[in-house]
Amino acid sequence: MATVTSGLEHIAAAEIGDAFLGSQVEVQYDRKDYPGRVFFSVSNMTEDSFSILNGLHSVEYVYCLIGRITLQSCCPPPAQPTTTTDDTEQLKSSLQEKEGQEKQSDEGEKVAEKKEEHKKRKKAREDDKRRKKKKTEVDPQLKEKALAEIASAVSIYNETDWETAYGVWKSYARAVKGIRNSEMLSTAIFSVSARTAGSHLFRENEMGETLAASIQTLYPRWRQQCRNSEMEIMAYLRNSELILGFTITQSSLSMSHVSASRDLGVTALKPAIAYAMLRMAQLRPGMIVVDPMSGCGTIPQMGSNIWSHCLYFAGDISEVAVRKTKNNEDSAREEKRRTAPCDVFQWDGTLTPFRDNSVDMVITDMPFGKRIGNKQGNTKLYPRIFQEMYRIVREGGKAVVLTQETELMQSKIISRKTWKDEEHMDINQGGMKTRIYVLSKVNASEEVQDK
Ligand SMILES: C[S@@+](CC[C@H](N)C(=O)[O-])C[C@H]1O[C@@H](n2cnc3c(N)ncnc32)[C@H](O)[C@@H]1O
Numbered sequence: 517m518a519t520v521t522s523g524l525e526h527i528a529a530a531e532i533g534d535a536f537l538g539s540q541v542e543v544q545y546d547r548k549d550y551p552g553r554v555f556f557s558v559s560n561m562t563e564d565s566f567s568i569l570n571g572l573h574s575v576e577y578v579y580c581l582i583g584r585i586t587l588q589s590c591c592p593p594p595a596q597p598t599t600t601t602d603d604t605e606q607l608k609s610s611l612q613e614k615e616g617q618e619k620q621s622d623e624g625e626k627v628a629e630k631k632e633e634h635k636k637r638k639k640a641r642e643d644d645k646r647r648k649k650k651k652t653e654v655d656p657q658l659k660e661k662a663l664a665e666i667a668s669a670v671s672i673y674n675e676t677d678w679e680t681a682y683g684v685w686k687s688y689a690r691a692v693k694g695i696r697n698s699e700m701l702s703t704a705i706f707s708v709s710a711r712t713a714g715s716h717l718f719r720e721n722e723m724g725e726t727l728a729a730s731i732q733t734l735y736p737r738w739r740q741q742c743r744n745s746e747m748e749i750m751a752y753l754r755n756s757e758l759i760l761g762f763t764i765t766q767s768s769l770s771m772s773h774v775s776a777s778r779d780l781g782v783t784a785l786k787p788a789i790a791y792a793m794l795r796m797a798q799l800r801p802g803m804i805v806v807d808p809m810s811g812c813g814t815i816p817q818m819g820s821n822i823w824s825h826c827l828y829f830a831g832d833i834s835e836v837a838v839r840k841t842k843n844n845e846d847s848a849r850e851e852k853r854r855t856a857p858c859d860v861f862q863w864d865g866t867l868t869p870f871r872d873n874s875v876d877m878v879i880t881d882m883p884f885g886k887r888i889g890n891k892q893g894n895t896k897l898y899p900r901i902f903q904e905m906y907r908i909v910r911e912g913g914k915a916v917v918l919t920q921e922t923e924l925m926q927s928k929i930i931s932r933k934t935w936k937d938e939e940h941m942d943i944n945q946g947g948m949k950t951r952i953y954v955l956s957k958v959n960a961s962e963e964v965q966d967k
Contacts, residue, residue, distance in 0.1 A: 517761060518575040520788065522552040523943030527792040528574040532556050535568050550754065551944070555581075561684055563691040569765070570692065573791040573822065576768045579750050579761035580684040583673040587756050590662045590716050592654070654717050662717040663726050669758055670730040678734070685747060685762040693746075693766070703737045707745035709763070714755040727751050727760075774817055779843040781812040781836070785881045789918065789945065789952075790818040793879050796939070796954050797916045801825035803876040806908065808865035808901065809833075813841030815879050816858045817848055824855035831861035831868065838862040866900040870908040877914055878905045884920035884950070894921055899928050906934055906957060914938070915955045922951050934958050 520528040525545040532543050532554065540559040554575075558565055569578050708731065710724030718726075728740050731749060738747075748763035770788035778784075793815060799805065803826045807815045810830035820828050832838050841860045863869065865880075882898070885891040898921065905915050915935065919925060930937050935955040942951050 517579045517581055517759070518554045518556065518572070519577045519579075520552055520554055520575055521786065521792070521943055521945070523547075523941055524574060524788065524792045525552070525554050527795055528554045528572075529556075531572055531574045531791075531795070535572060536565075539565070561687065563687065566688055566691045566764075570769060570772070572769050573818070574770065574788050574795075576770055576788065577763060578765045578769065580681045580688075580764050581759060581761040582681040583677045584757055584759045585669060585672055587662075587665050587669065587753075587758055589658070589665050590718070590753065590758075591756055592658070592715055592717055659717045663722060666718070666723055666726045666758070667730045670727060670734055670760070673760065681762050685764055688764040689746070692764075703739065704747040705739050705741045705745045706731065706747040706749055707740065707742050708749045708751055710751045710753075712753045714753075716753065723751060723753060774814065774821075774844075774848075778847070779812055779840040781840050783881070783883070784812050785814040785918070786945070787814060787818055789943065790814045790881075791822070792943075793881075793916045793918060793952055794819050794823060796952065797877050797879055797914060799823040799826050799877065803827070804829070804874065805877045805879060806868070806870070806875050807831070807880045808863070808868055808878065808905070809880050809882065810841055810860075811837050811881065813844050813858075813860065815881065816841075817844055819879070820856035820858045821848075826856060828856060828858035829861070829870075830858055831863040831865065833862070833864050835862060866897070866904045868904060868908060872907055873910040873913075875908045875913060876910060877916070878909060879916045880918070882917055882919040882921070891921075894924060895928070898924050902929050902935060909957045911957060911959075913957050915957075916952065917955065918950055918952050920948065920950045925951075925953065930955075 518528060518532070525547055529543045529545050533541060536556075536558055541556060543554060543556040545554045572578075706728075708724045708728040710720045710727065712720050712723065716723075727749070732738065732740055750759075750761050750763050752759045770786065770791065774787045797805075799819070805816070805819055805823075805826050805828050807813075807828070807830045810816060810832050813830050816828040816830040819826060830841055832841065838860060845858060845860060861869070882901075883894065885894050902915075909915060929935055934957070936958050937953060938956050939954040940951050942949060944950075
């Protein structure tokens, strides 16, 4: 199983399929039930398979699964329907009644009554709070039962499942981590990383601790250690399905494809998203690719690493961003990652130095007005930047853009019919919903009317 950016599961599935072309590989994903997860099986994992895995760009982490099982008692029982005329409601209506009567009472009584009402309201609020708290309190017996099931889950997977997955982890440790000592491999220092999605009777850390104790009993020669473990066992409980597996990547794979000493800006794009945008652009040899708002240069850097048969130009209005892109270019060259040229400029993306119709593809991550720029500024910037892109992109050329400004895109860009929305996809960028558009230039003879 691989973890990926939610919304880009199909890009990861396609990359995995391509990477293992020639081997027997089955790839599946379910965006609704397992967002951000791609399941795949490769028959006959060899040492070469690990270098293929390490070469994936759209993937964050890879796990070798022990298995997936459905648990019976980990979720809270369904909530009992609540009566609509509960105490609070009754109290509210009696207070309203009193409010009506109050109009007739004299001033002195009014003050006393107000005080009384204030007390009652306060009590009602406190009762409400207590009731809500009680609702979230977990029955200790149910919790104990749920954790006991978690503990026993470890031995539900049969020995072969464990041994097969453990075998893959050992091959990975030999091939990638270079651990050859067989004694070391059988006395692994392990940790459990537990994640849950949905409502459960226990917390993530309780699930992790329970699983760790259970695994320790199953493999007495292993030693549990929270930090600096050699082997990480991943537990992912989504509603009532528990997935257990060995983590077989040390760090984010997508991050490993950009320079290790990357000079980051506050808006630096995730390399996996840059990869997806470049892949969606369907670049062909010799294409001229421009990122007019390149920030620290993630898109052109990723592009010139992988689609090295293209020519890249990057620029930004900010001097700091341009310096960062240049630093990243230099470190990539030093690390011999750079295979295609990329020229870096400081420019206003609405006034670039390119001739009309001279660029094949614009790929850019637009300012959303969150970490950089603002909504009002975007209303002016977007039409101008798209007008410039329109000018420089040749007929039949495309723009792949990432933004959160979907309404602005619809009202000011796509509705003008100069850029056609060929394809778009919504992704989850660290909790923020953004959209990647693939736009094609509609008609070069048509002038964009900027309001
Ligand atoms: C979302 S960030 C791009 C981040 C970039 N993809 C990265 O990985 O670092 C948007 C960039 O647009 C730049 N920008 C804003 N207005 C611009 C303009 N008129 N011309 C060129 N760049 C501009 C900002 O300086 C910022 O670096």
